[in-house]
Amino acid sequence: MKNKLWQIVGAAAGMSGGHDLSHVRRVYRLAMRLSDFYPEVDRELLTAAVILHDIARREEDDDASGIVDHAMLGAEKAEQILLELGWDAERASAVAACVRCHRYRGEENAPRTIEAKILYDADKLDCLGAVGVGRLFMLSGQYGERLYIEPPAGFGRDGHAPRISEFAEYSPNLEYLLKMRHIPEKLFTQAARDIAAVRMARMDRFFEELKEEIEG
Numbered sequence: 229m230k231n232k233l234w235q236i237v238g239a240a241a242g243m244s245g246g247h248d249l250s251h252v253r254r255v256y257r258l259a260m261r262l263s264d265f266y267p268e269v270d271r272e273l274l275t276a277a278v279i280l281h282d283i284a285r286r287e288e289d290d291d292a293s294g295i296v297d298h299a300m301l302g303a304e305k306a307e308q309i310l311l312e313l314g315w316d317a318e319r320a321s322a323v324a325a326c327v328r329c330h331r332y333r334g335e336e337n338a339p340r341t342i343e344a345k346i347l348y349d350a351d352k353l354d355c356l357g358a359v360g361v362g363r364l365f366m367l368s369g370q371y372g373e374r375l376y377i378e379p380p381a382g383f384g385r386d387g388h389a390p391r392i393s394e395f396a397e398y399s400p401n402l403e404y405l406l407k408m409r410h411i412p413e414k415l416f417t418q419a420a421r422d423i424a425a426v427r428m429a430r431m432d433r434f435f436e437e438l439k440e441e442i443e444g
Contacts, residue, residue, distance in 0.1 A: 240286060247282055283327075302328075361434050377398070
């Protein structure tokens with residue numbers, strides 16, 4: 229079953245370097261590592277949720293309107309895939325719920341189960357550390373952003389940032405200040421928070437050194 233899901237996802241993975249099949253594989257390894265700390269985890273359910281969590285990423289990337297949410301659409305697609313593979317409806321629905329809330333945006337879609345929390349945490353951990361830096365610069369190049377922009381006073385504090393109207397006005401260090409630096413406090417499991425602390429230290433150090441080099 230797991231191999232079949234990998235085949236399905238391999239054909240549907242998003243084109244973006246930050247959300248390609250290698251991202252899904254890294255999230256899978258992180259999720260399995262986190263699950264070792266929680267013996268109550270349903271591994272079969274978690275495995276399916278992790279492998280399918282970005283199944284609709286291509287549709288979101290190709291949607292110029294910005295309407296498509298890959299988590300919502302992905303939940304529908306994941307459930308249908310599992311039903312077609314013979315999964316029980318209740319378990320397929322449970323996987324869909326995990327996929328739906330891996331892009332947690334408010335209490336309505338907050339992860340509730342341990343499997344959903346682990347998927348969310350593993351996905352966010354892949355935004356941090358050396359891998360996180362690499363992904364930031366891949367996406368920056370894709371959108372034509374600048375290498376570095378001196379942040380305005382108070383940028384990123386409590387989520388505060390001026391509205392970005394053009395990608396040329398944005399840079400990886402601003403994304404780090406605005407979003408990445410706040411990820412650890414939003415994680416659900418202690419195991420993920422422990423990993424995040426190590427990865428965040430690496431990321432902090434990189435952007436400190438980048439600033440020093442930019443300033444000469």
